[in-house]
Amino acid sequence: MKSFLNRRRAAEPGGPSHLVAVARDSSSADLAHPAGSVDTHRPAGEPGPHHEAETAHQQSNDHDSADTLDYHADAATTARMPIHSGGAPRPVSTLHAVPAMPAHLSGRPVQIADGASFEALVATHAMTTFRSFRSFDYTVTLLFHGETLGYFVALHQDGALWHAFRAADIDSAGAVFHHLQEQATRLADGETRIAQLSAQNVLLARQIEDSEAQAERLRVDLQRHAEQEHRVSARQHQVRKDVAQMEAQRIAAQAQLNKAHRTIHQLSVTSSEGVPHLHGR
Template sequence: MKSLLSRRGSVLDNAPSFLVRQKMHSPDRFPTHEIDADDDPKDEKLPAAPSPTRVTPLRPAGVPVQSSTRQLQAAQIAEIEWLVQQGSLSTFREFESFGYSASLLFYPRDLTYYAVLYHEGDVWRVLKAGDIDAAEPAFRHFIEQAMRFAEAEMRRAHLEAQNEQFSRLIAESEAQIERVRVDLNRGSEHDQEVALKQQEVRKTLAQLEGRRVAAQAQLNKLRRQAHQLDTTVNESVPHLPSLR
């Protein structure tokens, strides 16, 4: 028994440091049992079960755990431009409206997220964070800014389209009015031409009618004269008896 106890002490003295620390914090207690020389091994009782070993946590109790999430902070434009040029960023999300856009980028090497706001393709503002939960609100904030800035552009594009539509309708209306005016002018010219022609025709008709009346009167006069001459000639013819 003494040899067993001495062997146990030598084993603990040569154990690794983290086991020794565990022994100091929570020492194991082996059950003690006195063995008499006259005791029969058959009557020996089984030793009691050892108490469960306590597991030491990675962080000791009482020490506050530091959050792995880095706070949102501003980043230099040159920094994000250099990372983009090197092709080191992964695009998680994008938004674009007219000349304004926003991107949520990820730098795998440093586990860093970048929320970037662009204007006309150039980097305008940059925010970075070490956690997606901190970077996404910044990205949504840039989206709201881009939408607000682009709202005027949307209104401008809509008004330009409306003005172009009105200009086209005005041009079509003016062209239609011009065609109607041309038709009216042409119709008026034809009306004048027809009126002059009708006037000339009526004048000619009047002249022809006068000539007809004069010719008819002259013809009637000549007929009367011829009838009178025929009557005078017939009166000079003697009345001879007829032969039977």
């Protein structure tokens, strides 16, 4: 009996397809209708069972040949299609856009917003600002679009849009806002340090200026003190000199006065010698 080609899957899933020749089992038909037997109940002129079996076998062969041609025509396509356990190969599912989001927000309904559409909504004042954070040139805003019930979180640098995200709920938008706020804070750390150092430098310069002015005043005071001490010392020297001179003058005058007193005394004594002595009665 003729054989036909049957499609058979490989033993392991995902393996290649093979064409296996399978012998047709005719033992049942041969046992039911042995060679040379005659069906006594068949009317004259009606095809017998053996003739019907041959007709069915011929139709099966034709059908198998068509299947074989179809298989060879689609062999390349079938070989490239993934093979699954049981049933025909599954069709390829339609691809959908995967929401883009920050790494730490995995699993949250957050997507990257289109920059042009976002700026158009901002320009038309179609959104309401819920939160705003600014650190030097970096600004983070959380906005609500009432028409679509959507939330937008944007990061601007020096007034220019840098990042824009769209969230489906306020919790996700708040998480994105917190993430961008931390990012803006980190980016502004340098600006913060510059502002702090600038203020410290100005303060130190002012303190240096004040210290130098105070030191100058102290130098002037010390110089004036030294000059004054010099003048005082010179004055004291002159005073002592004058005192010594005047003391000498005093001593000389005192001596002269004493001499004059002695002279007067002597003259008085001499003058008194010419006066007679009167005796009392």
